[in-house]
Amino acid sequence: MNKTALYNLHKKFDAKFVSFAGYEMPIQYKNGIISEHNLTRQESGIFDVSHMGQLFIEGDDSLTDKLQNIFPTDLKNLSVNQSKYSFLMNDNAGIHDDLIITKISKGYMIILNAACKEKDYKIIKSKLGEGFKISLSKDLSLIAVQGPESKNIIEKIIPGINKLNFMFGGDFKYNLNNIYVTRSGYTGEDGFEISINNNDVVEFVEKLISLGSHLIGLGARDTLRLEAGLCLYGNDIDENTSPLEANLKWAISKNRINSNFPGSKKIQEQINQGVTKLRVGIKPDGKIIARESTKIFDENHNQIGKITSGSFGPSVKSPIAMGYVNNTYTKENTKIFLEIRGKKFSASVCKLPFYKKNYYKGGINVGG
């Protein structure tokens, strides 16, 4: 089992560990998931996401063209230090992985899901061909610091980060070493992701804690991202769902829809003909919790879909879920039924997100 550079620090803070994508990761610390969730929404939370892949690609001017053949994102109009959410797709527009591409001075940095990173590396490397330097970092940790107080806390250690805009990043220094900070995250809150050397990360996180931020486990990470309507790879999206079915069309650049990339034909077909299933938000009536794989029915007992993520939303204070339903059941307030432990419970289709996002869009685009 792999461990991140922060493993001993997690232990010191009484983490309960789970195995996740080959890593021993903290699911929660001693205060529990709901308290950690609320600390992130109200103050500041630190998430160790060092299990995720940090892929760096360098090359000459042809690199951007090459990458545009792999990803459906307009990279030509991406400024240095700007990030975009994107997908690695198969030829049928199924999603191999969802990822964040950032243009950096030397080329591109791509953040990959932990369970997919080795597979992604192989796919991207083989599609790129010769002539490019591509490496999956082993020396870097990745931490996310999320929540309204985070900007003030980090600013004390890394002056200047508060100037970053949402989905932009920049080079900064810590202990005279280079670190890379982007204003992004997976909680719906204003926050940052910090790529920092394994040798510096423990001290850096200890500093954040001493300034008032809190360690947060994967449990709260899941309830936070679910409230924000964000997909978890492997649950809400996978190789059998396309970005259009996942209601993520916004992440395919408009000027790239008619170009060539893996899955482009299928994407064009789905744009013209519509999709047969769509990811929607689901609110169970009452307190019942619908977990992944819960079957969804219409009032005539026909199965019309399946839940892909579901839990209790601590900020919305009610059960929440998302899942796929047949395309005639996607309207807001459509009444549906969830089969849980052999009984059917009423629910309704609702808008995503469940919790309003608080991203920061008023700063200066550093490098942009």
Place this chain on the structure above:
Amino acid sequence: MSEVKFSKEHEWVTIKDDVATIGITKHATELLGDIVFAELPEKGSSVTKDGTAGVVESTKAASDVYTPISGEVVDTNQSIVDDPSKINTDPEGDAWFFKLKIKDLNEINSLMNREEYEKFAKESAN
């Protein structure tokens, strides 16, 4: 009120006359984490020793609640359905789950006393 007894499924039971009060242990709530949903057996229904008699769900997962003895459900604690977080706050007090009219008092003999349960809980945690 009798001495409190415990099951291997982490339920506790106390007995007064022919009625048993049943809940889940503090140790169980620590394993489960924040409880956000509780489902109780129906009043008037019969439950059988070691059979399911409810569900609790934390933010992470759902778990069955078993009954440590058999009987007829004579009362249920609606307050934990309305506010499941009570189960975390006072699992072995106010947050009892249900009361049974006991079918066979001998069933209690197979349960553990507090000292035995604490040893069992500690060992099963490792």
